[in-house]
Amino acid sequence: MNLEHHYATLGDAFYTHVAIQPLHEQRLVEFNQALATSLSVDIKSPETKALLMGETVLPQGLSMVYAGHQFGGFSPQLGDGRGVLLGEVRGQDGLLYDLHMKGAGLTPYSRRGDGRAVLRSCIREYLASEAMSALSIPSSRALALFDSREAVYRERPEPGAMLLRTANGHIRFGHFEFFFYQGKQAQLDQLVEHCLDYYYPECRQAEQPLVAMLLAVVKRTAQMIAKWQAVGFQHGVMNTDNFSITGETIDYGPYGFMEDFDESWVCNHSDYEGRYAFARQPGVGLWNLNCLMRCFSNHLERDQLVSILQTYEAELQQHYDDLMLAKTGLEKTTDLHVLLPSLFSLLTKEKMDYSVFFRLLAHFRESEFDLLLDEVIDRQALSNWLQQYQAARLSNTLSWSQMSExxxxxxPKFVLRNYLAHSVIQAAEQGDYLPFRRLLNVLTSPFEEHQASDELAQRSPEWGKSLEVSCSS
Known part of the structure; x- marks a missing residue:
């Protein structure tokens, strides 16, 4: 494994050197072979395993320091409280990817935590990050999962675990906030130059590289959130320290994929005021970007920063419209804007499963309404909508069968429902990883039929809908 250490060159103001602290009787129980191959990482080699399990100390290992707005309040110093950035590896595509170990033990930024992760949270992140990648949503990825016999205490004693994850980068909005509010202009400038060098090199060619980079960050963030909304994904903790400068979805905690359609849905049991409710995600994205822009008030004029932020809404709306046109099989935005609000009202009233409905709509054949009508109580209301929808689809330039395909x-036929994650976690805690691997298989190819795994595409049972997840998840 050929590790590079570009972030480490920034200096001690940006991190603290730390080492992975091994867990008791830890084991490598799952690894992502396809991803490992693309990164030229031989997970099975004794040298690599010893490094990843903390048996061989990596002198350049570090935990990042950053700040962040958490549920609207500013925390001036946060950081990797249980994570170690091992370095970067160069993929076969020529790009650099961070290797970051979650649950590696105490760091100077652990605050009142223990620096550990539990098997439950590591499995949830492994499944979610791979599911999101399969849905073409920019995301961190899971590379390897380690379990152990060490007890970690949350609401109850749980098996300790570590998750090796990759991403284009782990620099957060909160990194810039830390140096801006600390008044450390030199370090803030260093961070800007680092991001231009490693994440936005194309912006170097622009007349104003910083402006070009910030415009790109706004665009990537808008597109990421549009994708969340289109697939029904809710992040759960949209703090600025959980937003990546690269526009990737990171830090999977109390996330969820929408089941019964409800725009006011809150997946995080700890979000008592519904700050990060599903329908609020686009607005929170803009709020977070506004926090980021403040960090450059010494670099750019206010009008320039406002102008950059003003590109967000149009970018998000355009990308969301494009995604929903593909999702509904329509070609005209005017049809979409007429049909979508009334459809969402129907789905809300009927408490219809979001992913199941759209998968059935993909199978819908001209004038054969019963497939969908059998799913609702108010058959007449849905029948009226389907007639309007069918008329719009028949005006497409593509044939019905082409659009259906x-x-x-x-x-997707398969999405990660909380009850499915709960079930595989229970099995894994007993040492059985076969249900985990079976679920992972369908989540990483979610558009295929996988007829032998049809039960994994079913709606949640009632007990599954009542499962709660919080920040400790």
């Missing part, structure tokens, strides 16, 4: 590659 496109829809089947846009609307």
């Amino acid at each position: 496109r829809m089947l590659q846009t609307n």
